[in-house]
Amino acid sequence: MNPLHYVDSNMDNLILDLQTLIKQPSVSAKNEGIEECANLVAKMLKKSGINAEVLRLKKGVAPIVFGEIKSKQNPAKTMMFYNHYDVQPAEPFELWVDPPFSGTRKGNKIFGRGATDDKGELITRIKAVEACLKTTGDVPCNIKFVIEGEEETGSAHIEEYLKKYKKKFSSDGVIWEFGYVDAKNRPIIGLGMKGLLFVELSVTESIRDAHSSLAVLIKNPAWRLIEAVTTLRDSNGKILIKDWYDEVTPLSKKDLKLIDSEPFDENVFKKEFGIKSFLGNKKGLDAKKALVGDATCNIAGFVSGYTGDGAKTILPGSALVKIDFRLVPKMDPKTQVMRLKNHLKSKGFSDVKIKIFHGEAAARTDSSSPFVSQVKEAADKVFGKSILNVSNAGTGPMYPFVEILNASCISIGSTYMFSRIHSPNEFARIDLLKKTTKCICLIMQNFAKH
Ligand SMILES: [Zn+2]
Known part of the structure; x- marks a missing residue:
C-alpha cells in the first residue's frame, strides 16, 4: 500500500481522532482546557508513531507540543508543521445547531469549534505522517511539529519559544497552520502575510x-x-x-504575473460589502496588487x-x-x-x-523558491488545480519563523472559505480533509527529493 491509499482507507480513524480533539475544549482566551488539550495532542502524535513532548516556557504560558520523527532515508532535510491546538471561544452558544464541542458529523461535514481552525488542519498533518510511517516504515525527510496553544489570542510567546528552542526547532521549510480552499475547490497556496x-x-x-x-x-x-x-x-x-x-522593494515581474493570474471577482466582492467603488478607484490588477502588496x-x-x-x-x-x-x-x-x-x-x-x-513584521517566501513549486506540484496533483497567492492581505506570526529559524513558510490546507471559522457552526469538510492529507504526503515527498 502507498501512503495515499492508506489515507483513503483510514478516513474513519481521521474523523474519530478529529472528533476526539474537538470534544476537548481548548479556549486560550479563557484558559479553558489548555493543559488537557496539549496532553491529548501529545498522546495523539505518539499514537501515530511520532515522538512527542510538551515544552514549557514559564508559568502562565500555554505549553507547546513538540513532535519529531527522524528520517532514515533522508536525515539531511527537515520539514516543520506549525499548528495550534487552541480555539476561539464558542460564544454565542445559542446560535450553534449542535453543541460546539460535540464534533457532530453530518454527511460530508464535521461540526464543532476548531473543526477546521486548527484541529482539522492539524489532523491532516498528523495523518499524513502516519500514512508514510505505516506504509513505508519511514518518513521522506525529518519531520517536526510545533503546535502552540496561544494562536487565537495573538501568539504572544511564539517568538520567545522559537528563540529558546531554536536548535530543537531548526527546519528547512515550514508548512503554515492553515490554507484556504476557494468556492471552486482550489487550494490557495499562501506565500506570505x-x-x-x-x-x-x-x-x-x-x-x-x-x-x-x-x-x-x-x-x-x-x-x-x-x-x-x-x-x-x-x-x-x-x-x-x-x-x-x-x-x-517593488513587486517582481514574476509576482506581478502571479497576482494577475489570481482570480478575483470585483463585482462579487463589492456586492458582498454593499460598496460601489474601491479606494482610489482601483480596478483590475491594481486592486489585486493592493491586496497583496499595499x-x-x-x-x-x-x-x-x-x-x-x-x-x-x-x-x-x-x-x-x-x-x-x-x-x-x-x-x-x-x-x-x-x-x-x-x-x-x-x-x-x-x-x-x-x-x-x-x-x-511581514513575511513572504520568494515565489521562485523551489519550496513553492514542490508544494504547488503536490496541490495540483491532488486537487486538480491550485492558486498561488503572493501574500495574504492579513497578518500572522510568520516573521519570527523566517527570522529566527531562517526557514521559509508556505500555507496550504483544508480551510474551506465558508467554513465559518471563529463563528457558530464552524465545520470541516471531509473531502477536503482527505485531499489535504494526501497533499501533505506528496509535499513531504517532493520536499525530500530536492
Ligand atoms: Zn483562528
Missing part, C-alpha cells in the same frame, strides 16, 4: 467635558486629533509619514464626546483614535513607530500621545 502595527493616538485638553458655548475659548481635542490624523495619509490611502516606504493606515475606531441619541452640546475633554497599519516586507515595526513619532512631532503635534499595542 502582511505585518501589523497597532497604535492608539489620544489628545487630552481639559480635565472634563465642558459646555460647548466655551468652544470660543477651550480648544477641542477632537478637532486637534482629526488635524493630526489627517496628516498621516492622503485620500487615496498613500501614507504621508516621512520615509514610510523607504525599505520597500501598506495601509486604517482608522479602526475614533471616540470623542457625545455619540448617543439626539443632541447634546458638549465640548469633549479628550479624543482617542485607534489605528492599524498593515506593513509589507522590509518594514520594521520599531522603525515605523519611530517614524510615526517623528512625523507627529515635526508637524507640531507633540501633544498627541502615542500608545503602541502590537508590532509584527
Whole structure:
C-alpha cells in the first residue's frame, strides 16, 4: 500500500481522532482546557508513531507540543508543521445547531469549534505522517511539529519559544497552520502575510467635558486629533509619514504575473460589502496588487464626546483614535513607530500621545523558491488545480519563523472559505480533509527529493 491509499482507507480513524480533539475544549482566551488539550495532542502524535513532548516556557504560558520523527532515508532535510491546538471561544452558544464541542458529523461535514481552525488542519498533518510511517516504515525527510496553544489570542510567546528552542526547532521549510480552499475547490497556496502595527493616538485638553458655548475659548481635542490624523495619509490611502516606504522593494515581474493570474471577482466582492467603488478607484490588477502588496493606515475606531441619541452640546475633554497599519516586507515595526513619532512631532503635534499595542513584521517566501513549486506540484496533483497567492492581505506570526529559524513558510490546507471559522457552526469538510492529507504526503515527498 502507498501512503495515499492508506489515507483513503483510514478516513474513519481521521474523523474519530478529529472528533476526539474537538470534544476537548481548548479556549486560550479563557484558559479553558489548555493543559488537557496539549496532553491529548501529545498522546495523539505518539499514537501515530511520532515522538512527542510538551515544552514549557514559564508559568502562565500555554505549553507547546513538540513532535519529531527522524528520517532514515533522508536525515539531511527537515520539514516543520506549525499548528495550534487552541480555539476561539464558542460564544454565542445559542446560535450553534449542535453543541460546539460535540464534533457532530453530518454527511460530508464535521461540526464543532476548531473543526477546521486548527484541529482539522492539524489532523491532516498528523495523518499524513502516519500514512508514510505505516506504509513505508519511514518518513521522506525529518519531520517536526510545533503546535502552540496561544494562536487565537495573538501568539504572544511564539517568538520567545522559537528563540529558546531554536536548535530543537531548526527546519528547512515550514508548512503554515492553515490554507484556504476557494468556492471552486482550489487550494490557495499562501506565500506570505502582511505585518501589523497597532497604535492608539489620544489628545487630552481639559480635565472634563465642558459646555460647548466655551468652544470660543477651550480648544477641542477632537478637532486637534482629526488635524493630526489627517496628516498621516492622503485620500487615496498613500501614507504621508516621512520615509514610510523607504525599505520597500517593488513587486517582481514574476509576482506581478502571479497576482494577475489570481482570480478575483470585483463585482462579487463589492456586492458582498454593499460598496460601489474601491479606494482610489482601483480596478483590475491594481486592486489585486493592493491586496497583496499595499501598506495601509486604517482608522479602526475614533471616540470623542457625545455619540448617543439626539443632541447634546458638549465640548469633549479628550479624543482617542485607534489605528492599524498593515506593513509589507522590509518594514520594521520599531522603525515605523519611530517614524510615526517623528512625523507627529515635526508637524507640531507633540501633544498627541502615542500608545503602541502590537508590532509584527511581514513575511513572504520568494515565489521562485523551489519550496513553492514542490508544494504547488503536490496541490495540483491532488486537487486538480491550485492558486498561488503572493501574500495574504492579513497578518500572522510568520516573521519570527523566517527570522529566527531562517526557514521559509508556505500555507496550504483544508480551510474551506465558508467554513465559518471563529463563528457558530464552524465545520470541516471531509473531502477536503482527505485531499489535504494526501497533499501533505506528496509535499513531504517532493520536499525530500530536492
Ligand atoms: Zn483562528
